Amino acid sequence: MNIWFVIWVFVATFILGTSVWSYAILLKQKRAWAIVAKKCELRFRSNAILKSPTLGGVFNGFEVDVFSDQPISGKFREGGARTIFQLSLPAPMPTQGAMGSMVFKNFIDGLTVQEKFLGEGDLALGKDIYNKVKSKELLVPYMTKERVAALNAVLNIKSSPAIFLFSPNETLLRIESADPFEDAARLEKFLTKLTDAAKIISI
Numbered sequence: 001m002n003i004w005f006v007i008w009v010f011v012a013t014f015i016l017g018t019s020v021w022s023y024a025i026l027l028k029q030k031r032a033w034a035i036v037a038k039k040c041e042l043r044f045r046s047n048a049i050l051k052s053p054t055l056g057g058v059f060n061g062f063e064v065d066v067f068s069d070q071p072i073s074g075k076f077r078e079g080g081a082r083t084i085f086q087l088s089l090p091a092p093m094p095t096q097g098a099m100g101s102m103v104f105k106n107f108i109d110g111l112t113v114q115e116k117f118l119g120e121g122d123l124a125l126g127k128d129i130y131n132k133v134k135s136k137e138l139l140v141p142y143m144t145k146e147r148v149a150a151l152n153a154v155l156n157i158k159s160s161p162a163i164f165l166f167s168p169n170e171t172l173l174r175i176e177s178a179d180p181f182e183d184a185a186r187l188e189k190f191l192t193k194l195t196d197a198a199k200i201i202s203i
Helices: 003-040 102-109 145-154 184-201
Strands: 043-045 054-059 062-069 082-089 097-101 129-133 162-166 171-177
Touching: 003 043, 003 054, 003 184, 062 184, 082 184, 097 102, 102 129, 102 162, 145 162, 145 184, 171 184
Parallel strands: none
Antiparallel strands: 043 054, 054 062, 062 082, 082 171, 097 129, 097 162, 162 171
8 A cells, every 4th residue: 555645544534533623622612602691691603613703791890802813922823723801991000011921021022111010029920920011100009919919810820821901091901711611611710710800900
């Protein structure tokens, strides 16, 4: 038997198996997101048969959008799509800036802000969190012990890098997760965790 034919059969079988597995995950994801949407009164769109669904609406008091997209975090830019959670938080913040998981360093360095917030003790951000702000002095009153603890928690979720973007006009929390969240209970629990942290972080 021709060795190239054997290799072709192996590759074709692998691709077919991967495609079937991916489609099965996608179907489970659509069902799970639809369940959460119905239970929590969120907007749900199934989208095209081979595309991930979207969720949107008010969850636990916050405007939330959940969708699949390419990440902006440096580590994953060459990888596949991630599950994106975007939460709109109340503004205004006292200054402009960004705080995020270390994989967002390149993105944050591209912003037009230069100072870094350096707290001490309970007011210190974790070593794996990168930040740049327009005015660290203006940010000091905002960075309470409770808010720092919440930021350290939400910006350090395993396999779900996050970035907190803020200004006097708009504030956004974005999480880029490798998890497709094909389980309804896990998706609702994650949304609850994010919005509970957002309550503490918010002005």
